[in-house]
Amino acid sequence: MKQPLSSNFVIGFLGAGQLARMSSLQAFRYGMQVAVFSDRPEDEPVQFMTPHSYSGSFDDVDSMLEFAKACDVITLENEFIDSAILSELQERSGTPIYPSPKSFSLIENKLIEKQTFEDAGIPVTPYAIVKTKEDLNDFGKKYGWPFLLKSSKGGYDGYGNETVKNLDQALEAFENLGGNLGRDILAEAFVDFTHELAVQVARNETGHVVYPCCETVQENHICVAVKSPAPVDESIQKRAQELAVKATEAIDATGIFAFEFFLTTSGDVLLNESAPRPHNSGHYTIEGCITSQFENHVRAVCGLPLGDPGLVKPAVAMINLLGTRKRDAQIEHAEKAVAESNGHLHFYGKLDSKVGRKMAHYTLLGDDLEEIYQRANEVTKEIEI
Amino acid sequence: MKQPLSSNFVIGFLGAGQLARMSSLQAFRYGMQVAVFSDRPEDEPVQFMTPHSYSGSFDDVDSMLEFAKACDVITLENEFIDSAILSELQERSGTPIYPSPKSFSLIENKLIEKQTFEDAGIPVTPYAIVKTKEDLNDFGKKYGWPFLLKSSKGGYDGYGNETVKNLDQALEAFENLGGNLGRDILAEAFVDFTHELAVQVARNETGHVVYPCCETVQENHICVAVKSPAPVDESIQKRAQELAVKATEAIDATGIFAFEFFLTTSGDVLLNESAPRPHNSGHYTIEGCITSQFENHVRAVCGLPLGDPGLVKPAVAMINLLGTRKRDAQIEHAEKAVAESNGHLHFYGKLDSKVGRKMAHYTLLGDDLEEIYQRANEVTKEIEI
Numbered sequence: 001m002k003q004p005l006s007s008n009f010v011i012g013f014l015g016a017g018q019l020a021r022m023s024s025l026q027a028f029r030y031g032m033q034v035a036v037f038s039d040r041p042e043d044e045p046v047q048f049m050t051p052h053s054y055s056g057s058f059d060d061v062d063s064m065l066e067f068a069k070a071c072d073v074i075t076l077e078n079e080f081i082d083s084a085i086l087s088e089l090q091e092r093s094g095t096p097i098y099p100s101p102k103s104f105s106l107i108e109n110k111l112i113e114k115q116t117f118e119d120a121g122i123p124v125t126p127y128a129i130v131k132t133k134e135d136l137n138d139f140g141k142k143y144g145w146p147f148l149l150k151s152s153k154g155g156y157d158g159y160g161n162e163t164v165k166n167l168d169q170a171l172e173a174f175e176n177l178g179g180n181l182g183r184d185i186l187a188e189a190f191v192d193f194t195h196e197l198a199v200q201v202a203r204n205e206t207g208h209v210v211y212p213c214c215e216t217v218q219e220n221h222i223c224v225a226v227k228s229p230a231p232v233d234e235s236i237q238k239r240a241q242e243l244a245v246k247a248t249e250a251i252d253a254t255g256i257f258a259f260e261f262f263l264t265t266s267g268d269v270l271l272n273e274s275a276p277r278p279h280n281s282g283h284y285t286i287e288g289c290i291t292s293q294f295e296n297h298v299r300a301v302c303g304l305p306l307g308d309p310g311l312v313k314p315a316v317a318m319i320n321l322l323g324t325r326k327r328d329a330q331i332e333h334a335e336k337a338v339a340e341s342n343g344h345l346h347f348y349g350k351l352d353s354k355v356g357r358k359m360a361h362y363t364l365l366g367d368d369l370e371e372i373y374q375r376a377n378e379v380t381k382e383i384e385i
Numbered sequence: 386m387k388q389p390l391s392s393n394f395v396i397g398f399l400g401a402g403q404l405a406r407m408s409s410l411q412a413f414r415y416g417m418q419v420a421v422f423s424d425r426p427e428d429e430p431v432q433f434m435t436p437h438s439y440s441g442s443f444d445d446v447d448s449m450l451e452f453a454k455a456c457d458v459i460t461l462e463n464e465f466i467d468s469a470i471l472s473e474l475q476e477r478s479g480t481p482i483y484p485s486p487k488s489f490s491l492i493e494n495k496l497i498e499k500q501t502f503e504d505a506g507i508p509v510t511p512y513a514i515v516k517t518k519e520d521l522n523d524f525g526k527k528y529g530w531p532f533l534l535k536s537s538k539g540g541y542d543g544y545g546n547e548t549v550k551n552l553d554q555a556l557e558a559f560e561n562l563g564g565n566l567g568r569d570i571l572a573e574a575f576v577d578f579t580h581e582l583a584v585q586v587a588r589n590e591t592g593h594v595v596y597p598c599c600e601t602v603q604e605n606h607i608c609v610a611v612k613s614p615a616p617v618d619e620s621i622q623k624r625a626q627e628l629a630v631k632a633t634e635a636i637d638a639t640g641i642f643a644f645e646f647f648l649t650t651s652g653d654v655l656l657n658e659s660a661p662r663p664h665n666s667g668h669y670t671i672e673g674c675i676t677s678q679f680e681n682h683v684r685a686v687c688g689l690p691l692g693d694p695g696l697v698k699p700a701v702a703m704i705n706l707l708g709t710r711k712r713d714a715q716i717e718h719a720e721k722a723v724a725e726s727n728g729h730l731h732f733y734g735k736l737d738s739k740v741g742r743k744m745a746h747y748t749l750l751g752d753d754l755e756e757i758y759q760r761a762n763e764v765t766k767e768i769e770i
């Protein structure tokens with residue numbers, strides 16, 4: 001790979017949303033140029049930030065080849081590309097892709113992901129592969145109803161997760177998720193937890209750095225806020241951090257990775273999900289940490305030494321600002337939030353708002369976690385997007 | 386002006402260098418789009434950061450009109466455009482320009498600038514307008530040789546400042562600077578000083594914020610480093626801050642402004658230069674302050690509330706990294722600097738390096754000013770660009 005600190009070095013993003021946008025801001029800080037490949041018909045956030053814009057299909061290596069050849073290194077902002085496609089793209093373009101297609105192949109499929117992490121000694125939420133009516137019934141008996149059914153390859157066009165309360169619902173969901181078409185379907189037990197935690201780890205050949213353990217606050221399965229450090233015992237924070245590092249080792253990770261955990265009512269830390277990219281749970285690191293997840297992402301995939309992930313203040317709260325109605329995107333009533341000392345507003349540059357869409361976020365730094373969490377909610381509560 | 390926090394809001398930069406680049410990174414954070422107008426034949430840093438790129442001449446309103454009409458607000462990154470041109474551009478495009486052409490007209494000419502600030506009660510370095518041999522001789526007698534001769538409109542193609550040691554040199558410089566062609570020439574006394582100080586002020590209709598008083602460390606009239614807060618008595622810092630605020634009031638400033646001062650051996654604070662834009666002396670604010678000069682620049686020209694300019698750590702040092710030889714731009718031997726905790730490298734994305742060209746900078750935060758200043762010099766001393 002070309003020396004990354006040279007001004008005609010091009011970092012390429014597969015995906016053009018807010019994660020690639022915030023990563024691009026760091027790439028620009030290092031003098032790099034940014035190329036972007038979008039699979040969407042409409043203009044995406046990063047496409048307003050570079051003259052090097054490509055579009056096409058994530059399923060078609062040919063359509064990505066020109067983009068790939070224009071880059072010195074390529075990285076991902078989502079999991080919507082098959083690792084086999086990535087592998088072929090890397091081979092045919094000669095441009096390295098990080099996280100590597102091999103690492104990615106170990107987590108793109110939920111079943112393989114769970115097995116990989118279990119084999120590495122990382123406790124995961126109880127699961128089973130289900131193929132028949134009996135399997136579904138047995139799982140319900142063993143772990144109780146309701147439980148979750150998940151397609152092993154998640155996130156494709158509405159395929160995803162379904163909560164099932166009884167066998168009839170389970171059979172219907174199994175079919176909806178593609179179980180009858182031969183897709184691997186995973187059953188996953190609901191876990192009684194007190195907190196949902198997350199940890200980011202950046203890793204490359206120069207070493208690794210692990211971010212503080214934070215709490216993700218969820219409403220209706222959507223992350224609405226993050227508190228860092230997580231308001232849990234320090235031993236729990238350390239445990240989550242150790243597991244996160246172990247997980248990156250298990251897949252020989254290069255890049256930034258996020259790991260979401262349940263802290264169960266019995267005090268266990270179980271790995272729930274992983275993401276091979278910057279993650280919403282780490283947006284607070286932009287101002288909250290000495291080196292943000294986005295900066296360490298860029299550093300990691302470019303082979304640069306990794307930066308200190310320590311907090312700059314004792315407490316950080318991040319509020320996700322979701323679309324409040326369908327319209328041209330804009331943020332109204334943000335004056336209080338913008339004027340607040342140590343408050344930091346980020347707006348992603350999407351053209352259209354709609355209810356629940358991730359449009360922006362707000363980070364507040366301070367000394368007391370609950371105090372700033374309340375304050376952050378207060379100064380953002382009138383915001384309409 | 387359109388609501389700035391809407392994602393099709395376009396901020397335009399006249400000039401495409403590192404100041405516009407670092408400002409653009411903040412505009413992107415607010416979801417804005419960036420348009421840029423360059424007067425250079427080669428690709429400039431911001432042109433790699435946007436699809437909205439224009440070029441032409443700063444002397445020709447027609448050539449800037451399409452750019453101006455594509456913007457919701459326009460700002461400057463240098464002083465190479467005449468205020469009358471700006472005024473016409475604003476009128477014909479209907480797009481507001483900040484700092485306003487009127488504010489700019491009060492500082493673009495060094496003579497008017499000095500008079501404006503003197504009239505506002507701000508002490509400036511001793512000067513006189515010189516028109517004849519006798520004027521030159523008188524100035525030398527009164528303030529001593531050597532002194533400085535400056536073209537009243539600075540920065541045009543090598544026209545600028547000349548140090549003159551005797552009457553012969555003064556006459557030659559007077560001619561070189563265009564004095565015989567009717568250009569106003571200013572004589573300026575050398576001041577015996579202990580420190581060169583700088584203060585940035587952001588100001589708009591919502592109020593103003595003033596940055597800490599920092600010290601600029603100069604070698605051969607080039608700023609090589611900045612220390613903040615300046616290692617001078619607190620009363621001196623306050624004095625410089627007060628004068629800087631007064632100066633922005635004198636010109637009814639909108640935007641970010643930088644003011645450079647001499648702290649004389651007799652303890653006086655004299656205004657030396659002003660700049661109607663982000664300034665090298667304020668690069669340290671990106672990580673060193675809660676809200677950077679670039680962010681407050683964007684906020685100020687867009688009418689947003691201004692952000693807290695306070696330091697995030699007790700001490701900040703910034704080292705300018707200048708080109709070390711003529712070649713394709715790249716930074717070598719930066720590993721130590723990048724790996725240093727709380728060290729932040731910025732590389733401007735210029736394609737070509739040459740000796741002395743401003744290519745990058747490095748900021749280090751810490752608790753003890755002299756310690757981090759030495760450390761910042763140490764970890765950057767092997768860097769070649």
